[in-house]
Amino acid sequence: MDLIIKNGTIVTSTESYMADIAVKDGKIAAIGSGFPEIGAEVVDAKGMLVLPGAIDAHTHLAMPFGGTISADSYLSGTRAAACGGVTTVFDYPMQRKGKGILETVEERKGMCDPEACVDYAFHCIITDLNDGTILDEFEAAVDNGITSFKCFLVYKKERMMVDDATLVKIMLKAKEVGAITNLHAENPDLIDLNIEQFLKEGKTSAWYHYLSRPEYVEAEADKRAVHLAKSINAPLYIVHMADKEGLEAAVAAKMDGHDILIETCPQYLEFTSDVYKREDGRNFVCSPPIKGQESQDALWKAIKVGTIDTVATDHCPFQSYEKDWGKEDFTKIPNGCAGIENLYPYMLSAANEGKISFNRAVELCSSNPAKIFGCTQKGSLTVGKDADIVIYDPNKDFTISVDNMHSDYDHTIWEGKTLHGYPIKTFVRGNLVYDNGDFVGKPGLGQFVKRERRK
Numbered sequence: 001m002d003l004i005i006k007n008g009t010i011v012t013s014t015e016s017y018m019a020d021i022a023v024k025d026g027k028i029a030a031i032g033s034g035f036p037e038i039g040a041e042v043v044d045a046k047g048m049l050v051l052p053g054a055i056d057a058h059t060h061l062a063m064p065f066g067g068t069i070s071a072d073s074y075l076s077g078t079r080a081a082a083c084g085g086v087t088t089v090f091d092y093p094m095q096r097k098g099k100g101i102l103e104t105v106e107e108r109k110g111m112c113d114p115e116a117c118v119d120y121a122f123h124c125i126i127t128d129l130n131d132g133t134i135l136d137e138f139e140a141a142v143d144n145g146i147t148s149f150k151c152f153l154v155y156k157k158e159r160m161m162v163d164d165a166t167l168v169k170i171m172l173k174a175k176e177v178g179a180i181t182n183l184h185a186e187n188p189d190l191i192d193l194n195i196e197q198f199l200k201e202g203k204t205s206a207w208y209h210y211l212s213r214p215e216y217v218e219a220e221a222d223k224r225a226v227h228l229a230k231s232i233n234a235p236l237y238i239v240h241m242a243d244k245e246g247l248e249a250a251v252a253a254k255m256d257g258h259d260i261l262i263e264t265c266p267q268y269l270e271f272t273s274d275v276y277k278r279e280d281g282r283n284f285v286c287s288p289p290i291k292g293q294e295s296q297d298a299l300w301k302a303i304k305v306g307t308i309d310t311v312a313t314d315h316c317p318f319q320s321y322e323k324d325w326g327k328e329d330f331t332k333i334p335n336g337c338a339g340i341e342n343l344y345p346y347m348l349s350a351a352n353e354g355k356i357s358f359n360r361a362v363e364l365c366s367s368n369p370a371k372i373f374g375c376t377q378k379g380s381l382t383v384g385k386d387a388d389i390v391i392y393d394p395n396k397d398f399t400i401s402v403d404n405m406h407s408d409y410d411h412t413i414w415e416g417k418t419l420h421g422y423p424i425k426t427f428v429r430g431n432l433v434y435d436n437g438d439f440v441g442k443p444g445l446g447q448f449v450k451r452e453r454r455k
């Protein structure tokens with residue numbers, strides 16, 4: 001054996017039990033006790049929880065967006081991921097108009113591969129059907145391990161946004177080839193209408209970012225998308241769900257047996273729209289914006305009862321000087337916040353405080369994203385799977401500060417938040433990448449995760 005983690009409590013999505021884990025050649029070779037220790041690195045995890053590494057199913061690394069590029073490169077973003085117990089990161093390569101899927105993904109792979117400190121996968125953003133020819137590429141994309149595509153119903157038509165007809169074509173084709181469509185759902189016409197009105201009235205603070213795209217603006221698009229997916233019987237994964245009404249529509253469809261999956265993010269679980277009234281409100285600007293208390297309560301309820309499927313971060317940080325572009329005009333604030341290093345510690349802290357079980361935290365952050373997106377080697381502490389393992393100290397308190405994070409951004413919305421319990425070690429395929437506060441991995445260790453077709 002190469003590595004033995006002994007005396008810890010193993011936590012899966014369904015059970016918790018005491019056992020030792022033996023790792024050989026990057027895989028979990030055995031789970032039990034009394035493994036011979038000669039020649040192996042032995043970690044005593046007495047009093048600790050032993051968890052599968054998290055999968056952050058939603059990040060934007062080095063993403064051209066909002067007139068700049070998001071602050072974390074593939075190196076700094078995946079380094080931070082490792083230090084937060086995330087062992088697989090999903091990034092969103094964006095098709096430039098007229099380009100193909102495989103060339104889009106290959107270009108990003110070329111950037112990511114030498115830098116990645118944890119394993120990585122791609123959902124490809126489709127912005128242009130290329131007169132329909134891009135649909136012919138879906139099959140090849142799936143063969144190459146890209147089994148999810150993404151559409152934006154918002155942002156500029158010239159760059160990212162697609163209309164309903166395009167979305168339907170993509171959802172149908174994705175279903176045909178055994179893939180799934182991820183969707184950013186907000187109503188662009190209502191946003192434009194509200195922005196025009198606010199700017200005319202000189203209402204330009206970050207609070208008006210929220211008011212230009214409040215609950216009903218997201219809900220309308222969520223409900224429309226759910227209606228379309230149901231009508232054509234295609235799977236749909238709604239990213240960063242933030243509002244109660246849209247959530248309820250998606251949950252109702254799911255309960256009716258439709259293949260609707262729901263993701264939310266820690267920022268929607270922790271903050272309310274009141275943050276946009278703060279002097280530094282622009283730092284919290286993301287889309288969809290953080291909603292009111294009623295929506296937050298509904299999200300937590302769905303987390304508890306099991307109707308939300310995944311929690312991911314939408315990690316897309318920008319530097320303070322970039323956020324400051326919108327000091328006098330909220331429409332100039334680049335959209336997005338940091339979170340990649342906070343996802344697993346935040347959800348595990350919620351478990352430690354008794355809000356949810358540790359098993360549910362593992363399900364939301366690891367086993368469900370693995371299942372939904374076809375990462376068959378990930379998301380579970382089971383013999384034969386990749387040895388992506390986090391050792392978690394339930395008694396270690398940790399207060400988040402930009403100074404103890406491992407990203408490249410210069411501020412974080414999570415500043416000052418105290419978490420109860422914290423990861424102390426992260427292994428990616430048996431390689432130690434994080435050790436008690438320090439990144440100890442290396443760029444290039446991370447490998448592309450070739451995913452399986454959906455059945």
Ligand code: URP
Nearest residue numbers: 184286287314316335336
């Ligand atoms: O504000 C956000 N979420 N920025 C990243 C792009 C997106 O919409 O996911």
Ligand code: ZN
Nearest residue numbers: 184240287288
């Ligand atoms: Zn989005």
Ligand code: ZN
Nearest residue numbers: 058059060314
């Ligand atoms: Zn996003």
Ligand code: ZN
Nearest residue numbers: 397419420421
């Ligand atoms: Zn504590």
